[in-house]
Amino acid sequence: MRKSKKMILPLVSMLVMSILLSACGGGDSASSGENGSSGSGKVxxxxxxxxxxxxxxxxxxxxxxxxxxxxxxxxxxxxxxxxxxxxxxxxxxxxxxxxxxxxxxxxxxxxxxxxxxxxxxxxxxxxxxxxxxxxxxxxxxxxxxxxxxxxxxNDPIYNVKLFEKYGLTPPKDWEGFLALCQKLKDNGIIPIAFAGADIGPGQFMNTMVMNNAPSDDIFTKVEAGEAKLTDEFWVKTLTQIKELNDKGYFQQDALGTKDPAAGALFIQEKAAMLASGSYQLAQNKQQNPNLEQKLLAPITVSADQAKYEGVHxxxxxxxxxxxxxxxxxxxxxxxxxxxxxxxxxxxxxxxxxxxxxxxxxxxxxxxxxxEWANKKTVFQPRFTILNGDNQKAVTNSIQAVLSGTSPEEAAQQAQAIIDQHIGK
Structure with a gap:
């Protein structure tokens, strides 16, 4: 009995060593295990x-x-x-x-x-x-x-049937856009559903600034210190956004409205336009199969001064x-x-x-x-701002005018933040 125990002990030791060596020697398999299933080679x-x-x-x-x-x-x-x-x-x-x-x-x-x-x-x-x-x-x-x-x-979406009902077509200048908004308001329709609490400023600023900007690289120049947000192009843009808000062309408490709530106003056909973009067309249709939608961009200048029809x-x-x-x-x-x-x-x-x-x-x-592939569109101006803090300062200036700050002061506050980053 003692002799058999002596024989078993070496065998057990050899077995343990064999297991350890096989584990150590399985380098490729272990590597495959990291990639996916252990030893399977699946990544x-x-x-x-x-x-x-x-x-x-x-x-x-x-x-x-x-x-x-x-x-x-x-x-x-x-x-x-x-x-x-x-x-x-x-x-x-x-x-x-x-x-x-x-x-x-x-x-x-x-x-x-x-x-x-x-x-x-x-x-x-x-x-x-x-x-x-x-x-x-x-x-x-x-x-x-x-x-x-x-x-x-990144152009606002509009309700085709509502436009047809009130004899409206996408306007070609700023005065026409204001008149369109007033006609909708007079008929109890919210002209523009605007998500002022989150995505609205970042989306709507693009079409609002596209024709006001003196050049396509204006925000690049702002970040380089070669232009300022206090220049006419941005103060004018803020002034026009404030005008839309002051005239009641956004829904009540636009500044406190988040994207789903703004979208709901459009989907329920309480608002004729939604300040978002083509990415929301399918989602709207899914929630209201009767919707007929197209895109339009506010033209903030006279028709002969317009460089672009929209934003991509x-x-x-x-x-x-x-x-x-x-x-x-x-x-x-x-x-x-x-x-x-x-x-x-x-x-x-x-x-x-x-x-x-x-x-x-x-x-x-x-x-x-x-259909917009053949229209003259500019790359989204907001995304030409390469510093995240600067981008936030620009969109925050829109929220500031919605809260009652003057366009000049809002632009000055945003420019102060950009000045801190120039040269960094």
Whole structure:
């Protein structure tokens, strides 16, 4: 009995050592385990963005991608857009999440560029799937760091049937726009539903300033100290927004109204216009199938002085995290999203126009936005402001005039903040 115990002990020791050695020797398998299922070689990549309303469409896209790429699993994480702008940089900075992530153009894109979070996509074969003019917002120093996936028109939406009922057509000058608003108000209709508490100032400022601005790069000049918000172009813009508010062309307490409440006024046909953009067309239609919608932009000058008919933005800029442990797999996912049939399915499911060529749009809402492709539009002025604090100062000046501050004083307060950042 003692002899058998002596024989068993070495055997047990050998077995333990064998297990330990096999665990240590399985370096490749352990590495694969980090990528996904332990020892399976399956890679998991993280896809992070702010459009939670697109989750159903993206889940279908991810399922199709995983069938085509069985060794890659995509986990999607979304945040509300305001949280995304304020917190996403810290979340993705170590590469543990957001192998593929979305960026807003302008200030956020600039911040990510400075932080070195973008992988250089220049020369990638899938870039040929895009309209080259529409992906320029994702370029920095001549390199393509992100791909704007969505094409948005930041022009107010109007209720076609209400306009027809009162014999109204989109005006071609400021006096015409004021007259249109007064006609609606006289008939008990709110002219403009305005989300003054959150997205309204940032959206509406674009069409309001587009023809007032002396140049397309005016905000670049402001940030460089070569122009000021106290100059005529911005004081005039604030004055006109104040005029709309003072005349009762926004709903009561516009400053306290958030986006869902403003949207509800339009969807319920209590308001004839909604100060948002084409991205909201599909959502409105879903909630009120009887709505007939089109886009218009207030022309703040005389017809002969108007340079632009509206505003466009190429946004939802997709990028590969420079800190990603799986850059090739992340690029494969971007390549898949770039296919016209994949982009088309996403567009038609979500109601978002895209920057990919040869996409067929099935819905009236997408076709409405598509009508603007041949109009003279300017890239969203707000997103040419590259410092986040400066951008907030500009939109805050709109909220200030809604609260009763004079346009001159509101402009001066905003300029003081910009002065603090000049030269930094």
């Amino acid at each position: 998991t990549i993280s896809f992070m963005h702010w459009r939670g309303e697109d989750s159903e469409a993206f889940n279908k896209t991810i399922d199709a991608f995983e069938k085509e790429n069985p060794n890659i699993h995509v986990e999607m994480q979304t945040l509300p857009s305001d949280q995304y702008q304020s917190t996403v940089q810290s979340k993705i900075s170590d590469g543990s999440t957001g192998d593929v992530f979305a960026s807003f153009p302008g200030a956020q894109f600039q911040a990510f560029s400075k932080a070195g979070l973008f992988t250089d996509l220049t020369g990638s074969s899938f870039l040929s799937a895009y309209n080259p003019k529409l992906i320029e917002a994702g370029q920095h120093d001549g390199k393509q760091y992100a791909i704007p996936y969505q094409l948005v028109y 933005t190429t946004t939802f800029m997709l990028a590969v995290n420079s800190k990603s442990k799986h850059p090739e797999e992340a690029k494969k996912f971007l390549e898949f999203l770039s296919k016209p049939d994949v982009a088309g399915a996403y567009a038609n499911q979500t109601g978002q126009n895209v920057t990919v060529n040869d996409v067929k749009y099935d819905t009236p809402e997408l076709q409405v936005a598509g």
